Amino acid sequence: GSCKGQFAVQDRETGQSKPYWVGAQSLYGNAGRDLILRFQRVSPMELSPHDPSVIYYGSQHLHRSRDMGVTWETMSPDLTAFPPHAQGASGEPITRDVTGEEFYSTLYAVRESPHQAGVIWTGANDGPFHITQDDGDSWQDITPPDLPEGGRVAWIDVSPHRRGSAYYAVYRYLLGDYAPYIYRTDDYGQTWSRLTTGDNGIPADWPTRVVREDPDREGLLYAGTEFGLFISFNNGGNWQPFHLNIGNIPINDIQVKNKDLVIATQGRAIWILDNLSALHQITAEVTVAESHLFAPRDGYRTSTAAHLLGPNIDYYLPTPTSGAVTLDILDQAGGTVNSYSSAQPPRGGGRGGGFGRRGGGAPAPSVTTSAGFNRMVWDVRDTEGLPVPPGQYQVRLSVGGESQTQQFNVLIDPRVESGGVTVADLQEQYEHNKTMNAMVVEVDALIERVQEAQNTGDANLQRRIAPIAEQLITAPIRYSSPGLRDHITYLQGMTARVDMKIGRDAIARHEVLRVELDEITRDANAILGSGN
Template sequence: MEYYSTIFAAAESPLKKGVLWAGSDDGLVHVSKDNGATWENVTPAELPEWTQINSMEAHPFEEGGLYFAATAYKNGDYAPYLFKTTDYGKTWTKIVNGIDAQHFTRVVRADPAKKGILYAGTETGMYVSFSDGAEWSPFQLNLPIVPITDLTIKDNNLIAATQGRSFWIIDDLTVLHQLSRDVSVKPFYLFQPQDSYTLDGVRRESKTAGTNRPGGVLVYYQLNQEPKEEVRLEFYDSNKNLIREYSSKGIAGDTLKYKVGSNEFNWNLRIPDAKGFEGMIMWSGPLRGPKVVPGDYTVLLMVDGQVQEQGFKVLPDPRYPSTQEDRQAQFDFLLQVRDKLTETHETIMLIRKYRDELNALVENNPRQKRRIDPIIKNISDIEKELYQTQNRSGQDPLNYPIRLNNKLAHLNVIAGTGEWRPTDGAEEVRVEITRQIDAQLTKFREVERTSIANVLNVEELKASMELK
């Protein structure tokens, strides 16, 4: 670019009406305090002549403050040039300590949520300062070595524009906002999670496309030493009810993974799934638990019995016009579906356990066959009403009619998509299917009470399966 005396960068104070800044490609900085009616040349004396003012950032906390980045590479000078003022340009401070002497600076941005945190983009990568520019540290992380041509901050996300390598984003700057001495000196530290929307989303690694932020809430915590026993994460609602828990010792098949150093955990905002059973095959009948409703929540980190907790908010997906009452109605509906599915599947598990035990009795004493076979038939008939026992592969539901549990589970698809109040029709279907399931469960309990309990130790078998 060979045009000079051109205004190349400009900024408006977010704090003081009428304060404007302008930087030109021939190395001049001007300020106006009257909305551009008059201008004053406040170019730093230390700035070399003909240095291009590449970007400007009005100070988010000082009315007369400005940061700017300048480049002189076209003059054969590859040094970084970053300056700041807090008095409308009367005095300037050069702020490049810690930036490589050959990494000329293209852009500087101030974090609007935390005073003193600055981000700088150079020809060769990223830097961060936690001291208002007094000291800089590399902030490259997984960013490729590439020119950073611009930066912006939105909703506590840092977005970087690069020259030839697309856009890059850091999803959550709130962790940087919370950095303190406690993070490094305490055995562990739990950061306050960023408020999160009830959005679905999956993080997938790709060699050709960007990696999305996962849905739900991201929890960051620091472990400065190897735990001796257990690491736990627990989530509570505003009434202090435990709604989800994870442990390094494993809970319901989920094991919390951790490492010494920085850790990230993604909770998808869903309560535990309905219980399933081995070999279960259903057609469009997910067991997933419903997402929690918007509101205040708490996450608790426990390491070897020591506890730290932080609060956060779950925010509604703004794309839906639904009210809080609508979302609560959806949650309550899906919770009833989940709980009835769990009850149904626990009954099927019991039926199978009883049948195995009864068959073993007949095998050991064939004279009991006449007494036990009718019991086996009764509970097997109940199982066939609750679940399609002929399913052996994912395509079998096309050949064999779905049964009551599959019909109920499909409501997770019908009523669990989006954030809408369930329709009256959906509620009628749920009530009717539940009525039919309850009829079968009642039959089973009667057979269990009057027949099975006479030949098997029912309570002992239930205890072995951790069922009530």
């Protein structure tokens, strides 16, 4: 961490933390005007995106270490406003309270350009913006002329798409000004555009804490405010609320990782929105179409958390619909693997993944009909509840008599693959499990015929069918010898619990049970007739 010019380097092998200081001056009990270097509680610390051995650290100056903190160089002048009236000791003269981190006029944000080594942007907690384009040899004050003095530069985001472009988020609510301040420059700070006018989506009295441009779609911005999350599809021209289920809470940090949105809140946990691919695909044409099915991101077949890691099926409805919305999962030949409809209640919720697979309590896939974005996470299971093998699949969205289809892949869990299991193994497992399911259905149908015969009141028929029933059904006595049905369901459960190459004994056992079931079926048909 970074505080008061202090930080530590953790050795994971020994468990030792080596403490280092920038300046190594005790800050305790001092007034800001008396310090050589001023730091605050969350001093900015940045690793160079071009050289991981280079560390930047902010006081009122920018400091740099090339040897993991052993030595430091000061590479800038004072980059703060340093108003004299704000340099006293906290609480003086009556309740002096100075633990070494209550200082104004310090750097609060530092970013090196990912495009150009030596292009570094800074922002202070008393207002000024600065940039160097020559690795600290010279610095320019690039503070927007319309930004009121004294604001805290809470965040800098250098555009991942364009050289010379950056976004700054500033707040001044500690000074009684609750206006949102987000700025963008496209020319290294020579000119600025304020992206929060108070009438373009973010309310005029909602302070801003963080802004981030999506690395996969240029101009797609996320903004964290004191009261929730916002999104812009036109580089800050307009904003829309994007609170979803997190509510109106302060957003302190935003990251886009592996096309997922991760946000850190002020005391309300870390939240993740999985799969931003629909946001990357949406256009103005999509929002006025009768419906739109986005190309899904590939998902994983897993034995746990299938409701999180399976393919995300995203679709857009411009208005709520009272008619049925249907999502059909198809194989590459167009055969139906599973089907879901808003007209039917979700089925299968709370299962342990089917036949004892881990992950019980997961919600069943459901089809919603709300205006805007809708999502169904497919649990990678067919109509029988079996996890399907990895491969290529299709999803078909049907709304109001119109259909559209997109392709996607189900991928093998890389952890399973690293254990030596192949896609061919999972295909064999799937086919075996379907065969076992069919055998259970077959034996249950035979048992139903036998029990009907037992309940006819025909004593002769009951006597003749009794040996068949004894072979099929386990007697209701503790530790009775299992009937054929229990042998079949026992084998069925053995091979459906985890992703695996099934044992050869299971295949051999299936063949034995197949012969036994065929023999008993012939005997039953001889008594009951094959048409019963």
